Amino acid sequence: MAVVMLAVAWLATPASAQFFKTQPPPQQQQQQVDNRPFLMRLFGLGRPEPVEPPAGGARIIKVPPAGSPGGQRRTAAAPAVVVKPQNPKQDDARVVLVIGDRLAADLGRGLDIAFADRPDVRIETKTIDDAGLASTQDIDWKAFLEKRLEAKPRPVAVVAMIGRADGRAIELPDRTVDFPSPDWETIYKARLNELMRVTREYAVPFQWVGLVPVASQQDTNDVTYIDGVIRDEASEKGATYIDVWEPFSQNGAFVASGPDLDGQVRQLRLKDGVGFTRSGARKLAFYVQQSLGSALDVAAPTANLMQQVSGGGLVMLLNDPSAAGEDKLITTADLKPPKPGSALHRLVVEGLPLDPVPGRYDSTALR
Numbered sequence: 210m211a212v213v214m215l216a217v218a219w220l221a222t223p224a225s226a227q228f229f230k231t232q233p234p235p236q237q238q239q240q241q242v243d244n245r246p247f248l249m250r251l252f253g254l255g256r257p258e259p260v261e262p263p264a265g266g267a268r269i270i271k272v273p274p275a276g277s278p279g280g281q282r283r284t285a286a287a288p289a290v291v292v293k294p295q296n297p298k299q300d301d302a303r304v305v306l307v308i309g310d311r312l313a314a315d316l317g318r319g320l321d322i323a324f325a326d327r328p329d330v331r332i333e334t335k336t337i338d339d340a341g342l343a344s345t346q347d348i349d350w351k352a353f354l355e356k357r358l359e360a361k362p363r364p365v366a367v368v369a370m371i372g373r374a375d376g377r378a379i380e381l382p383d384r385t386v387d388f389p390s391p392d393w394e395t396i397y398k399a400r401l402n403e404l405m406r407v408t409r410e411y412a413v414p415f416q417w418v419g420l421v422p423v424a425s426q427q428d429t430n431d432v433t434y435i436d437g438v439i440r441d442e443a444s445e446k447g448a449t450y451i452d453v454w455e456p457f458s459q460n461g462a463f464v465a466s467g468p469d470l471d472g473q474v475r476q477l478r479l480k481d482g483v484g485f486t487r488s489g490a491r492k493l494a495f496y497v498q499q500s501l502g503s504a505l506d507v508a509a510p511t512a513n514l515m516q517q518v519s520g521g522g523l524v525m526l527l528n529d530p531s532a533a534g535e536d537k538l539i540t541t542a543d544l545k546p547p548k549p550g551s552a553l554h555r556l557v558v559e560g561l562p563l564d565p566v567p568g569r570y571d572s573t574a575l576r
Contacts, residue, residue: 306367323491451497
């Protein structure tokens with residue numbers, strides 16, 4: 210009680226007021242260390258010796274978090290980082306035009322990856338998710354191609370992947386043609402021919418990419434029918450048709466996963482059962498990239514896709530001991546003309562390629 214009474218009495222004296230007036234500001238208090246005993250600090254006896262901050266030395270500045278006002282100001286004041294492409298395209302790069310629907314958009318992205326290291330090749334895409342040939346409301350592909358092929362730079366090749374959303378009726382000015390029907394097929398083939406005719410007039414190679422199954426069984430049935438119409442018409446008119454059904458199916462049905470270009474099993478299709486993942490788009494582009502080799506004057510790429518080969522084709526061992534050679538030379542008398550209709554006559558006399566062997570790597574199902 211005596212200590213408390215002395216403290217109260219001291220606070221009432223002028224010395225206490227003078228003590229509080231002489232206290233340093235809070236900023237300086239944070240820099241001073243008061244090492245006086247408790248009673249001396251309580252009664253204001255003595256003065257703490259000021260501790261001067263070091264003249265030099267490193268200072269630690271705490272950066273405010275991004276969510277704080279200070280952090281926002283620092284972030285806004287930071288200069289923008291511009292990432293330049295590793296291989297920018299040349300001004301005179303050859304253009305490959307990709308047209309079609311949503312699947313064509315995935316194909317274009319896959320081709321972008323495939324030719325990312327080629328500054329002399331540029332992929333140009335014109336796609337609309339549900340656009341096709343059954344309807345011209347979204348886009349008239351024939352009119353678009355005519356206008357685009359007149360412009361510069363003219364594409365060195367046109368790649369089309371169209372038909373996924375064409376399982377619908379064709380609306381004509383005077384009537385509606387139901388899908389599927391013979392009249393529908395006739396009109397659809399005529400529109401296919403219009404696109405091929407435009408590219409022939411401009412001497413630009415045209416390549417049809419076949420369709421692939423989707424998760425919906427009904428939609429797959431429609432796509433199967435449309436893909437057959439495209440394949441037959443393209444083959445009849447001498448256009449290049451790239452069959453990609455088998456690499457993205459299992460027993461002809463939709464499959465979400467499969468081997469990628471490295472032979473590793475990955476998810477190739479999106480969860481919606483329609484689109485392609487990055488790995489799927491790159492695999493899809495691989496088959497088109499092979500076909501574009503002649504148009505771009507480059508060698509066709511190779512990939513580790515042997516897991517898809519059935520192995521049911523003819524296998525010939527090169528070190529078979531029974532395959533002994535003859536001990537005499539062949540003379541002109543031993544040569545006989547190939548029989549008409551045989552594979553040798555087709556190859557040597559007619560100059561036509563041999564039919565692909567199912568299951569072999571050069572089969573059209575694997576190209």
